[in-house]
Amino acid sequence: MNLGIVGQAAGLFAVTNIDDILILSLFFAQGAGHRGSARRIVLGQYLGFAAILAVAVAAAFGATFLPESAIPYLGLLPLALGLKAAWQGWRHRGDEDGERETTAGGPKALEVAAVTFANGGDNIGVYVPVFATAGVGGMSVYAGVFLALVAVWCFAGRFFATRPVIAEALSRWGHVLLPLILIALGLLILIEGGAFGL
Numbered sequence: 001m002n003l004g005i006v007g008q009a010a011g012l013f014a015v016t017n018i019d020d021i022l023i024l025s026l027f028f029a030q031g032a033g034h035r036g037s038a039r040r041i042v043l044g045q046y047l048g049f050a051a052i053l054a055v056a057v058a059a060a061f062g063a064t065f066l067p068e069s070a071i072p073y074l075g076l077l078p079l080a081l082g083l084k085a086a087w088q089g090w091r092h093r094g095d096e097d098g099e100r101e102t103t104a105g106g107p108k109a110l111e112v113a114a115v116t117f118a119n120g121g122d123n124i125g126v127y128v129p130v131f132a133t134a135g136v137g138g139m140s141v142y143a144g145v146f147l148a149l150v151a152v153w154c155f156a157g158r159f160f161a162t163r164p165v166i167a168e169a170l171s172r173w174g175h176v177l178l179p180l181i182l183i184a185l186g187l188l189i190l191i192e193g194g195a196f197g198l
Contacts, residue, residue, distance in 0.1 A: 005138055009145035012130065016123045017153060020045075023115060023185075024157025026178045029167065031106030042154045044109035048116025049150050053143055056124045060131035060139065072193020077118035079186025081111055086179035115182065121189060 024045065031037025131139045160166050190196065 002138075002141070005134070005141045006145055009142045010149060012126065012142070013146050013149045016126055017149075020116070020119065020153055021156050021160065023119070023181065024154060025160040025166070026181065027107045027112055028158045028161035030175075030178060032161065032167070034106035037106030038158060040109040041107060041112050041157075042151075044107070044112025045116055045150055045154055046147075047109065047113035048120065049146070051113070051117045052120035052123050052127075053146065056127035056131055057139060057143070059124065059128045072121070072190055072195035074118040074121050075186040075189030075191075075193065075195060077114045077186070078182040078189070081115060082179045082182025082184075082186060085175075085182060089175045089179060115185075118189060119185060121193065 024041065027041045027044075028038065031041055127142075131142065134142060
């Protein structure tokens with residue numbers, strides 16, 4: 001195994017996924033105190049990232065599951081999830097903190113996967129040319145490193161969400177931050193991609 005490719009893969013992953021640590025921290029904070037929520041978040045992150053890899057690998061081989069013009073519309077996924085989270089937060093705004101937490105139940109694996117995949121449109125655009133020039137062996141190394149680093153990212157997100165100062169801030173403001181970040185992410189994907197002529 002070429003250590004140069006491993007280093008390049010690690011750097012490429014870090015650069016294209018730095019924003020995921022914040023989103024993962026918010027998901028872990030939202031799931032705090034809910035049994036099995038960490039497992040669902042990690043599963044969702046892996047499902048979403050596996051979908052990103054599948055599309056990038058297929059595109060590198062010349063097949064495309066999604067036409068390039070459809071990628072900006074992936075922004076509708078985090079936008080819809082953000083609006084849903086905002087609606088639930090607004091609906092339960094008068095509830096006690098503990099009651100809000102038990103009602104929410106933490107994020108679902110498919111919600112995390114949808115946000116991860118939608119946020120990965122730029123990843124796909126970067127990964128395809130790299131995979132196309134790396135060949136099958138290099139592509140396998142990239143995929144292996146990426147999948148190992150997803151675990152590191154999940155650990156980092158959970159670590160940040162459980163630090164006392166950060167956990168307190170996320171506990172206090174997470175129900176506001178998560179919808180805002182998801183809505184902003186969705187709008188950013190739509191606008192940067194030129195969806196709806198924006």
